[in-house]
Amino acid sequence: MLLTILLTTIFAAFSTIVLAYTSTSTGIGPWISTTLVLIASLFFASLRTFTRSIKNVDQRIMLATAGGSVGGILSTAFGFSFPTLFYLDQQIFSSWLSQPAFFIFAVSGLAI
16 A cells, blocks of 8 residues: 555656646646556556565556546646636736745645
């Protein structure tokens, strides 16, 4: 179970980083889950060569992919929303950016 939690954390960071970039440059963003499934499959397949004690591999891949995809969903949403806010109301956007602590708090609140 510890490996699944570790892989979920790595996937969340990976999908957040990739989709933060991807959402601002292309519409391919929502398709990160298939990449995470392939990476998880390779990860668990390589672990099976070292140990046979890993059970429920399919369930572990599913949990790690679902957990990791959340970061990608959030970064895609933010990547599309904040530029839109900039064009809709530049004054609000500029005031948020001028107060980084408030901006981070607002983004964290939206994410939670």
